[in-house]
Amino acid sequence: MADTDPEANRFSARASRYARVGANVGGVAARMAGARLFGKEGTTNAAALAQALGGLKGPIMKVAQLLATVPDLLPPEYAAELQKLQADAPPMGAAFVKRRMMAELGPDWQARFSRFDLKPSAAASLGQVHRAVSLAGEPLACKLQYPDMQSAVEADLQQLDIAFALHRRMNSWLDTREIAKEIGARVREELDYEREARHAALYGAVLADVEAVRVPAVHADLSTKRLLALGWLDGDRILSVTESPVEIRNRVAQAMFKAWWHPFGRAAVIHGDPHLGNYTVFSEGGEARGINLLDYGCVRIFHPRFVGGVVDLYRGLLENDEARIVHAYEVWGFKNLSREIVDILNIWARFIYGPLLEDRVRTVADGVKPGAYGRKQAFEVHQALKQRGPVTVPQEFVFMDRAAVGLGAVFLHLRSELNYHRLFEAEIERFSLDALAERQAELLATAGLPLPI
Template sequence: MADRPDRREAASITGRMRRYAQVGTTVGGLAARLAGQRYLGVAIDKDRHAGDLRAALGGLKGPLMKVAQMLSTIPEALPPEYATELAQLQSSAPPMGKPFVRRRMASELGPGWQGRFKTFDLDAAHAASLGQVHRATGPDGDLLACKLQYPNIESAVEADLQQLKVFFAVYRRYDPSINPDKIYDELAERLREELDYTREAKHIRLYEHMLAAEDAVHVPSVVPDLSTRRLLTMGWLDGKPLLSMVQAPVEVRNAIALNMFRAWYVPFYNYGVIHGDPHLGNYSIRPDNTVNLLDFGCIRVFPPVFVNGVIELYHALRTGDRDLAIAAYEGWGFEGLTSDLVDVLNEWASFVYAPLMEDRSRLIQETNSGAYGREVAGKVHAKLREKGGVTPPREFVFMDRAAIGLGSVFLHLKAEINWHQLFTELIRDFDVATLEARQGKALKAAGLSA
């Protein structure tokens, strides 16, 4: 895969300081209001403060907005007022203009870059927080998607992560129910990985390997000769947005939900890998109801013992085995668990695992409303605060995010499926040693280290 080290953009001090000033003014002011309540007794309206935070981050665009979106789908990271507001953020940014695009493409592929395509649309087909996608045609006539990273985005990422750390530190003093240190570490590592399109290309190869037998899930092909560390060229996959299917007949919605379930959980239970970003823009639906996966920047590889812990917790909840539940949480990476904390964690786990417990076709959530999930999360958050708080392990962050994000998809679809049957079929022959061997082989095939 071509890349030019001499042309790589370092996260420049000037760019970083400019971003510090822009982000620091916004986040610092909002954090100060939290500190005022904590130390000076100045009351704040949480709903209003959360709304102000959403408006401020939405105006900033860029990576901090992407992190805020991630946080909104991790119930343990933020109180319900903030999660509800931040969930409304749209991961979009003003697209680069045509002169910018020409310069960026020339910096990645050289001055004669246009001659390497039959056609290249300088207007972005889609603009997101870290880059934008252009439609193109290769020399052989194949439709291509060219994902081009914004200039100086590394500076913005580092500046935003520093400011996020400041906000987390202030919020931790205000509300000790959740220690966000490991959440921050996980978000920071995944976000930095997303800047490396060479790594994302390897993630695509990994998913090609893991989903080779899944005819209902499609992964784009990478074009190595037209890709670099900041340009990823892939085959174009046509499909409709998921929300365009919510009025389809129930058998269509059920088929889509089944395909989405397998797209996420075949890799997890067979290889210990999860797609950490079930955002509505990261997949599309084909006319035959099969699924296109479109973004592979946020991929998490788990140690086999973690996957085993996820399965063991299911068995513990199903049988009421408290000791097994504790062992499962410890396998996830929770430390210093008291009996009271285990009870609180079990409340959240019982909500998340509920659809898997009943051997019947059902909605993913019987109320068919996300409000109930937020209510449960709010109660769990309050109880954690009473019991002295907890530090969620890093591995927990994106696993929980995927479960909640996919649950939201299934809510939109109003799918009625026997989730218990799907799950038990996947884990029937589970074995830690087998998963470890499969995972190692898949990572090696993709050019990734274990």
């Protein structure tokens, strides 16, 4: 049966996208290549690239954000500029919104709300958010996708494949094919708001017993593949508490820890996009009590064995058990591991796991700025792999690694002082692969999500 979706992956839309991306980025890319060839790479080209990408809505900006948070994939000056892109896309106007809403809910769409604000409250790379009120009087956050995003995704991901191929030629120590595959899979998933609604339902179930983390309710009757209606959660930006007393900052950081590790340990799922705009702080009695988890587009569901690898690596590092460490890497998908490669991977592992290994109250990393979190260790790994590589980063590892770095940066912003070791031990207490698999299957079935392969 022919696809009747007017916004399916259309050749004309892809061709238009190629032209726009090429016009904006091609000149900058040429300058970057020339500068790199002559050893003159620097912040000027980085700022130019960020400016070129910032004018393009859609996945190319999302991909740029993702690349910026994969440690050592880009030079630091490029990563710093691209991270500024997070949610600065200019919004679409009221006429556009009316047309989009009519396409999703029909000509009488306005009669399905008691109020709908045509001016967006937030604009991001793939869509924009509007405040609304349901007929029952419930405040809503309605995320509306920009048009032709499926075509834009395919066009932009093809450009990404070309960029990664160039990266492999210039940096033969790192095979990026699995990284490209993972980024492509996650960005394609972010287009499907019906899937995102199921992700939100999954998180609502797995965090139901965690009072410090709030998950919005899904309003399925007002949602489609390109329109997602969630309950509105009032809150303040994470950065609003950075000057609060340490006990407040610690409370918010502990809620962040719980929001990330509890779903991982109970359902083998992570929130793969831990930038500051995806969380707000809710208060009770005039005091910050916890966090609202707002966005569920970039969610990664793992096979339970991957969680087993995380626990094995933690135990192996804690007990200096080399066999267990190697087993963990193999479970994750690393292949052809020599002793030298294992030692190099351990540089990164000891950094990521560092706060979890020490049974004491500490910061996540002393004297490190949020934007520089992980850069020093990534550089050490980079230099070592140049001598001993190449290594292929497994697909499942990509977003786990990225999210862990992003989470650490949030803790640095909060300047939290916690016993991360005891918090983690509480999450993996009585860990069992069989119990995790059973619980995950139950939760995914309830949310209407398939089991991971």
